[in-house]
Amino acid sequence: MTAFDTPASLSGRSDFVAIAKWIKPDAKVLDLGCGDGSLLRFLKEARGVTGYGVEIDDTKLLACVKNRVNVLQNNLESGLSEFESNSFDYVILSQTLQAVRHTERIIRDMLRVGREAIVTFPNFGYWRHRLQILAGHMPVSGELPYEWYDTPNIHLFTIQDFENFCATHQVRILERVVMAEGRPVNFLPNLRGSLAVYRFDEGARRQA
Amino acid sequence: MPPEGSVGTVSPKFERFDEPIVLKSGARLDAYQLAYETYGTLNAARSNAVLVCHALNASHHVAGVYADDPDNVGWWDNLIGPGKPLDTDRFFVVGVNNIGGCHGSTGPASVNPATGSPWGADFPVVTVEDWVEAQSRLATRLGIQRFAAVMGGSLGAMQALQWAISQPQRIGHAIVIAAAPKLSTQNIAFNEVARQAITTDPDFHGGNFYSHGVVPRRGLRIARMIGHITYLSDDAMAEKFGRELREGVFKFNFDVEFQVESYLRYQADKFAERFDANTYLRITKALDYFDPAAAFGGNLSTALDQAVAGFLVVSFTSDWRFTPARSREIVKALLDNGLDASYAEIAAPHGHDAFLMEDPRYHNLIRAYFANIDL
Numbered sequence: 304m305t306a307f308d309t310p311a312s313l314s315g316r317s318d319f320v321a322i323a324k325w326i327k328p329d330a331k332v333l334d335l336g337c338g339d340g341s342l343l344r345f346l347k348e349a350r351g352v353t354g355y356g357v358e359i360d361d362t363k364l365l366a367c368v369k370n371r372v373n374v375l376q377n378n379l380e381s382g383l384s385e386f387e388s389n390s391f392d393y394v395i396l397s398q399t400l401q402a403v404r405h406t407e408r409i410i411r412d413m414l415r416v417g418r419e420a421i422v423t424f425p426n427f428g429y430w431r432h433r434l435q436i437l438a439g440h441m442p443v444s445g446e447l448p449y450e451w452y453d454t455p456n457i458h459l460f461t462i463q464d465f466e467n468f469c470a471t472h473q474v475r476i477l478e479r480v481v482m483a484e485g486r487p488v489n490f491l492p493n494l495r496g497s498l499a500v501y502r503f504d505e506g507a508r509r510q511a
Numbered sequence: 512m513p514p515e516g517s518v519g520t521v522s523p524k525f526e527r528f529d530e531p532i533v534l535k536s537g538a539r540l541d542a543y544q545l546a547y548e549t550y551g552t553l554n555a556a557r558s559n560a561v562l563v564c565h566a567l568n569a570s571h572h573v574a575g576v577y578a579d580d581p582d583n584v585g586w587w588d589n590l591i592g593p594g595k596p597l598d599t600d601r602f603f604v605v606g607v608n609n610i611g612g613c614h615g616s617t618g619p620a621s622v623n624p625a626t627g628s629p630w631g632a633d634f635p636v637v638t639v640e641d642w643v644e645a646q647s648r649l650a651t652r653l654g655i656q657r658f659a660a661v662m663g664g665s666l667g668a669m670q671a672l673q674w675a676i677s678q679p680q681r682i683g684h685a686i687v688i689a690a691a692p693k694l695s696t697q698n699i700a701f702n703e704v705a706r707q708a709i710t711t712d713p714d715f716h717g718g719n720f721y722s723h724g725v726v727p728r729r730g731l732r733i734a735r736m737i738g739h740i741t742y743l744s745d746d747a748m749a750e751k752f753g754r755e756l757r758e759g760v761f762k763f764n765f766d767v768e769f770q771v772e773s774y775l776r777y778q779a780d781k782f783a784e785r786f787d788a789n790t791y792l793r794i795t796k797a798l799d800y801f802d803p804a805a806a807f808g809g810n811l812s813t814a815l816d817q818a819v820a821g822f823l824v825v826s827f828t829s830d831w832r833f834t835p836a837r838s839r840e841i842v843k844a845l846l847d848n849g850l851d852a853s854y855a856e857i858a859a860p861h862g863h864d865a866f867l868m869e870d871p872r873y874h875n876l877i878r879a880y881f882a883n884i885d886l
Contacts, residue, residue, distance in 0.1 A: 331849070353849065361857075361872045368823075368853055368879040375842060375854045385843050 316342070317485040318397060318423040321500045323349045325421065325478060330354075330392040333417060335379055335409075336399035339363050340372030347372070354391065380404055383412040391417040398446075400424045402455040410474065419477065419504045426481070428461030429497040445484075446497045462493040465501065475506025516592045518550040518599055521575035521585070523615055526652055532610075532645060535800075538635035542624070545649050546608040546615025547571045550591065551599035553654070558886045560603045560655040562646060563587060564663035564670035567738065567794050568786060570614035573606035574599070587664075589869045596878035601886075602659065610645050611637040611793040619789030620721065630789075632718030637793055639666075639801045643673045647681060659884050662686035664866035665833060666794070669801045672841065675818040676803050684884055686877070688825045689866040691837035692811050692844070693802035698832060701741055702795040705734035709788045718789050727788045732779035734791055739778055744829040744862035804844075811840065812847035821851040823880045825873065827865035828858045853880070 319342055326332065329351045334343050337356025340363075346352040356374040358364050367374035377385070380403070394417030396409065401424050403409050413420040425446035426432075432442035441451040449456065460468075462481065469476050481488045481496030488496040523546050531541045548571050553560060563573050565586070574585035574592055591597045591604055608616040611634065619634035626633075650658065661671040661682050668690030675685045694702075709715055712730030716723050740748075752771040767773045807813035822845050826838035835856045845852040857873045859865040865873070 355846065355852070361855075364853075364855055365872070365875055365879055368876060368883070371883050373851055373853050375852075376856045377854075385839060385846075387847065390846070 316397075317482055318498060318500050319345050321480040321482070322346070322395065322397070322421055322423070325502050326350045326352060326393060328352075331390075333357070333386065333391040333394045335383075335394065335396045335413070336402075337363075337367060337372070337374060337397075340367035340370040340374060342395070342397055343367075343372045344370045379409065382408065383416050386416040388415050389418060393417050393419050393421055395421045397421075397423045398425065401458050401460065404457065406458055406468075407472065410468075410472065414474070414503075414505045419502055421500070421502050423498060423500045424460070424465070425456075426462050426493065426496050426499050427459040428463060428493045429483070430494050431497070433494075444497065462496060462499050465499065469501075469503060473506060474503050476501055476503045478502040516595050517588065518575040518585075518592045520578045521548050521550065521572075522577065523548055523571060525615060526649055528645075528648060528652075530648070532641070532648075534635050534641045535638040536636050540610070540617065540635070543610055543617035543645070544615070544621075545610070545617075545645060546612075547649060548573060548575075548585075548606045549603060549653075550574055551601070551603045553603040554886065556886070557654055557656065558659060559601065560605060560650070560653075560658050561597060561881075562650070562658050562661045562674075563591065563597075563604060563606045564642075564646070564661065564667035565606065565609065566663065566665040566667045567798070568735075568782065568791075569667075570612065571606040571608040571616075572614070573604065587867065589867075590874065590877065596874045597662070597881055598878075602881070605650075605653065605655075607646050607649055609637070609642040609794075611635075611790060611797075613787030613790040618787065619718070619793070620787050629719075629721040631721055632789070634789060634793070636796050636800075638797050639669050639673045640677060642670055642797070643677055646670070646674075647678050650681070657681045657683060659886060660684040660686055660881070662688070663690075664688040665690065665863065666798055666801075669798075673801075673803060675820040675822070676814055679817045679819050682820045684821045684823070684880075686823045686825075686880065687838075687841060689827060689830055689833050689838075689863055690824070690841060691833045692804060692840050694798055695837070699799050701737060701832075702799055704737055706792050706795055708733035708737070709792060712788075715788060718792075720788070726783065728783040731783040731786060731788050731791065732776075735779045735782040735786075736775045739775065741832045742863040744831065744860060746829065747861045747864075750860070811844035815844050815848050815850070818845075818848065818850060822853070823876070824852065824854045825866075825876065826854075826856050827861070827863070827873075828856060829860050830863045830865060832863040 332352045332354035334356040337358050343356050357377045359378050364376050394413040400422050435442040480500040481492035483497045527544045529542045533539045569586040572585045574588045577583050593600045608614045611618045619630045623630040661674040663671045668687040671685040671687050674682045709730035712727035714725040715727040755770040803814045804811040824838050826835040842854045859870050861868050
């Protein structure tokens with residue numbers, strides 16, 4: 304079994320397989336908020352990528368080292384100034400965008416450092432989330448596992464919100480996968496999808 | 512019985528080299544001796560050797576104790592030993608006293624064969640590059656073609672970095688702790704105060720104090736005090752001593768009153784007894800001169816162009832002498848070269864000396880990194 308056939312459950316998170324399919328072999332990858340390094344490790348094994356993770360948490364940093372993943376202890380909120388422009392093929396922000404304070408800056412920085420960027424985020428517009436709101440509660444789900452009082456998520460948004468953001472910020476969406484319970488969702492994604500994965504670049508601006 | 516995790520009783524070894532070494536200054540040593548210690552066993556493939564480089568006031572006595580001096584515990588004993596983060600059951604660890612040192616390697620207090628008297632002021636100024644060259648010759652003598660890793664803290668970390676630059680094929684990993692790619696102006700200034708304290712001591716005799724039967728104790732003591740203060744953080748000193756008075760009340764004189772004064776004087780006395788003033792001068796110079804980027808137009812990334820080692824870089828948030836920002840300069844140069852590198856910024860309160868402390872976040876990281884070094 305190649306790593307590509309690995310069920311999402313084995314690779315840890317359902318967005319990993321989607322991301323791996325987009326990444327060209329031997330690419331150079333920067334994974335922001337890389338956690339325990341499992342995505343990078345997965346990409347190393349599946350796609351032969353090289354690269355670095357960025358993580359602020361001591362325990363996760365140690366897990367990365369144990370996972371044989373290059374990791375740099377850094378606060379994403381302080382920006383990516385230490386990374387040269389165009390020094391990576393892909394800059395990945397996996398399930399972290401909703402927890403970042405300076406959303407515009409991080410997206411801009413990702414596209415400066417990488418030729419392409421990949422983000423995954425929980426879709427706040429998922430029907431189960433909408434139902435919970437209708438019932439009078441902040442949503443708690445597999446993708447949004449926190450209570451309102453202990454959540455690190457400060458910028459919750461929907462698939463539609465993100466696409467509007469891209470349209471108004473000169474961000475060109477190259478590919479999109481929307482999932483629910485680990486399976487792709489094609490019909491009514493903003494309602495039926497719980498997790499969105501996007502690949503994008505600077506579009507016209509980059510080509511100019 | 513040595514405590515669990517200790518390499519136990521160790522003894523220094525000595526290697527004599529009769530092949531001349533030309534130093535960076537242009538000076539030449541026709542022959543020299545290196546004092547070193549080893550722990551663990553070199554495997555059949557000779558692939559498990561780790562060189563541990565010492566900083567300003569340490570030596571080749573990295574771990575374990577001496578049979579005749581059981582209180583003299585190696586300076587990095589908390590990190591190195593059987594089952595410890597640098598596990599001597601798996602690795603063969605080598606500690607070397609550098610040239611110019613005062614713990615058994617050829618240095619200013621050694622006899623100059625040309626005169627039959629101690630070198631004193633005539634002993635050349637040595638550099639990190641010179642040390643790495645001498646260490647590599649010792650490695651060859653020990654049958655070590657390539658170190659699995661070279662590790663050091665502070666000035667020791669500079670040697671590990673230099674190894675990756677000047678001996679790229681002979682080092683698998685560099686573990687660079689509490690380092691800087693070069694000293695800051697402020698650091699050089701502190702070193703100069705220390706040197707002035709020594710060289711203006713009337714007992715220094717221009718560096719030839721040996722023949723006068725004296726030691727520039729006053730100078731050494733002050734040098735050590737100022738160094739020691741800069742290796743600790745404000746918080747760590749406050750935590751340890753506060754404003755506590757030895758006798759509880761002001762005495763309105765200049766005796767030892769505050770606990771911190773007592774501590775500094777004790778440390779200074781201890782240091783002046785065992786450390787050579789000429790060695791101190793030379794080691795601080797080696798620190799000041801270290802700047803591997805200088806030969807590459809100030810570009811550290813270019814300096815590391817030939818490096819192939821994997822890197823673990825560790826800094827400590829309270830280290831104001833070698834700040835995390837300085838370590839990040841190194842990391843940036845590693846990234847520019849696409850080298851395998853990890854960087855940790857440990858939120859430890861102890862200042863520069865944190866690299867010698869037993870902090871679980873720090874030690875677990877070192878342990879995990881070594882565990883993944885394939886032999």
